[in-house]
Amino acid sequence: MVPKISIIIPMYGVEKYLRRCLDSVLNQTFKDWTAICVDDGSPDKSGEIAEEYAARDKRFIVVHKENGGLSDARNAGMPYAKGEYIMYLDSDDFIHPQTMELAYAMAVRDDSDIVSFTYDRFYRPQLMVYHKLGLDTDNVVPLGIKKRYKLNKIKTRTTDDVYEYATDGAHNAFNKNRKWLIKHCQVWKNLYRRSLIADIPFIKGILFEDFPWWSRVMLRNPRVTIMPLPLYYYIPNFGGIVLSAKQLRIMQSLITGIKDSFVLYNDQADSHQMELWSKNFLWFFVNWAFRKIKYLKTAEELKIAKQSFTDLYKLGVLDNPPASRRELAKRVLKFIGK
Numbered sequence: 001m002v003p004k005i006s007i008i009i010p011m012y013g014v015e016k017y018l019r020r021c022l023d024s025v026l027n028q029t030f031k032d033w034t035a036i037c038v039d040d041g042s043p044d045k046s047g048e049i050a051e052e053y054a055a056r057d058k059r060f061i062v063v064h065k066e067n068g069g070l071s072d073a074r075n076a077g078m079p080y081a082k083g084e085y086i087m088y089l090d091s092d093d094f095i096h097p098q099t100m101e102l103a104y105a106m107a108v109r110d111d112s113d114i115v116s117f118t119y120d121r122f123y124r125p126q127l128m129v130y131h132k133l134g135l136d137t138d139n140v141v142p143l144g145i146k147k148r149y150k151l152n153k154i155k156t157r158t159t160d161d162v163y164e165y166a167t168d169g170a171h172n173a174f175n176k177n178r179k180w181l182i183k184h185c186q187v188w189k190n191l192y193r194r195s196l197i198a199d200i201p202f203i204k205g206i207l208f209e210d211f212p213w214w215s216r217v218m219l220r221n222p223r224v225t226i227m228p229l230p231l232y233y234y235i236p237n238f239g240g241i242v243l244s245a246k247q248l249r250i251m252q253s254l255i256t257g258i259k260d261s262f263v264l265y266n267d268q269a270d271s272h273q274m275e276l277w278s279k280n281f282l283w284f285f286v287n288w289a290f291r292k293i294k295y296l297k298t299a300e301e302l303k304i305a306k307q308s309f310t311d312l313y314k315l316g317v318l319d320n321p322p323a324s325r326r327e328l329a330k331r332v333l334k335f336i337g338k
Contacts, residue, residue, distance in 0.1 A: 002082050002083065002084065003032050003033050003034045003059075003082065003083045003084075004030075004032040004033065004083060004084050004085065004104055005030070005032065005033040005034075005083045005084070005085045005086070005087060005100050005104060005191070006033065006034045006035075006036060006080075006081035006082060006083030006085075006086055006087070006194070007025060007033060007034070007035050007036070007081075007086075007087040007088070007089050007100075008036045008038065008074055008077035008078065008081055008086065008087070008088050008089070009021065009022075009025075009035055009036065009037045009038065009077075009088075009089050009090075009091050010038045010040055010070055010073030010074055010077065010090070010091060011037055011038060011039050011040060011042055011046040011047070011050060011073075011091040012040045012041070012042045012046065012067065012070075012073070012091075013042055013043060013044055013046065014042070014044075014046050014091040014092045015042075015044040015045045015046050015049060016092075016138075017091065017092040017093075017235065018046050018049050018050070018091055018092075019049060020094050021089065021090075021091050021092065021093060021094050022035070022037070022049075022050070022053050022060070023094075024094035024095045024096075024097070025089070025095070026053070026057065027097050028095075028097055028098075028099065028100045028101065029097055029098050029100075029101045030098075030100035030101040030104060033059060033083065033100060034059050034060075034061055034080075034081070034082070034083060035059060035060050035061065036061050036063060036077040036080045036081050037050035037053075037054070037060060037061065037062045037063065037091075038063045038065065038073040038074070038076050038077045039062060039063065039064045039065065040065060040067050040068060040069070040070075040072070040073040040076075041065060041066045041067030041068070042067075046091070047062065047064055050062045061080055063076055063077060063080060068204065069204060069205055070202075070209065071201075071202035071203055071204045071205065071206065071209045072202075072204045072205075074088065074187075074202050075201045075202055075204070078198065078201075081194070082194075083194060084193070084194060085103075085104060085107060085191050085192060085193055085194060086191070086192045086193075086194050086197060086198075087099075087100070087103075087188075087190075087191050087192070088187045088188045089188055090188055090234065092234075092235045093188070093232065093233060093234040093235060094233050095231060095232055095233065096144070096145055096147075096229075096230075096231040096232070096233075097145070098148065098149055098231070099117070099231040099232070100191075102117075102149060102151065102154065102227065102229065102231070103115040103117060103191035103227070103231075104191065105151055106154075106156060106225045106227055107191060107193070107225065109225075110156075110158045110223070110225045111223065112158060112193075112222075112223045112224060112225040113192065113193040113196045113220075113222035113223050113224065114162075114190050114191065114192055114193070114196070114217075114222045114223070114224045114225070115190065115191040115224070115225045115227060116182045116189065116190045116224055116225070116226050116227065117189055117190070117191075117227050117228070117229050117230075117231045117232065118183070118189055118228055118229065118230055118231070118232070119186075119189055119230060119231075119232040119233065119234055120142050120144055120230040120231075120232065120233050121230065122142070122143060122144070122230075123140075123142040123143075123144075123233050123234075124234065124236050126140060126142075126143075127140055127235065127236055128236060142233050144230055145233070149229065154227060154229065156225050156226060156227045157180045157225070157226045158223065158224065158225045158226070159223070159224055159226070160221065160223050160224075161221075162182070162218050162221070162222055162224050163218065163272065163273055163276035163277065163280075164276070165180055165181055165182050165224070165226060166181075166182040166185075166214075166218060166280065166281075167181055167182070167183060167280040167281070168183070168184050168185055168211070168280060168281050168284045168285070169280055169281075169284045179228060180226045180228065182224070182226060184210075185210045185211050185213075185214035185215075185281070186210050187210050187213060187214065188232060188234075189231075189232050192217070193222075196217065196220060196222055197217060200213060200216050200217060203256065203257065203260060206252075206253035206256050206257065207249060207250055207253040207254075208250070208253055208254055208257060209253075209257070211254075211257045211258075211261070211281065211285055212256075212257035212258075212260045212261045215257075215261040215264070215265070215277065215281060216261070216264060218273075218277065219264065219265065219268060219269060219273065247292045247295035247296060248292070248296060248301050248304065248305070250289075250292055251289045251292035251293070251296075251305060251308065252304070252308060254285050254288055254289035254292075255289050255308045255309070255311070255312065257285065258282065258285055258286060258289065258312060258317060259311065259312065259315060259317075261277075261281075261282070262282065262312075262315060262316075262317050263315065265277055265278075265282075266316070278322070279322050282317070283321060283322065283324075283325040283328070286312070286317065286318075286325075286328065286332070287325070287328055289308075289309075290309070290328065290331070290332055290335075292305075293305050293335070305335075306335065306336050306337075309332055309335060309336050310336045312332075313332075313333070313336060313338060318332060318333065
């Protein structure tokens, strides 16, 4: 029997957090789900822990594969995810007990392709403070996880124009739609109709794979219900080391995503889609990639960076920047000698 929701959980080196993650799925008030746990060649006991849950509950499905990275793991989980709707959950994170109940109810009520919720913005700072003070963060419980929501009391907004609300940039505090913005492109804070995303793979081998994937999803003009409830809890990266090689990889990953999305939008987007995607996503990521240059240390790394931004120039990515990004475009052109 086809479940209403399938949730894809990639796993690598997360035995410390995995039980909490899987328990948050097991404890959902909504029961018609399957959880696809993708063991991405994890060197620890993550795969064994997932198998333990699968032995106790048939709704857990474990897929074992060679290590290929987060994108590859998510892609590998999709053929097993037969649900009418799909969710993604990172295996070191967890979700509110009503996440599936609320998201599915809104999807059915509004006949939406996507139901967008958000993450708990108090939990992350709470963990950061504990970490700064040298305190144990493992047993910190989010304040909002015990809150229970009534469907008829939840305020939502439904739109057939996702571009009016989706953004990865900062917005003016006086923006009348600020409450309803779908901030950032993290794949894990939405419920998706399976037919909308089943044939959109994540780009393998890059960081920040969410951006090009989400750009492709938006281009299909999904009907979206925005439900600004903090239903997702994610664990911050406490590491603060800035490594030159890592920054180069981040820059290259961002540029790969920019190139993939720009070519697609240049070929298929209408003027409305192109204008808002460029303003709210494209130039945000161009700026992010360009800021990585200051961390590059070697002549070879700078050479790679110049070639990467030259590729964007040749594609036309740097043409016609919005007024707020003209100075950035000038600096990029100066960097590549144009």
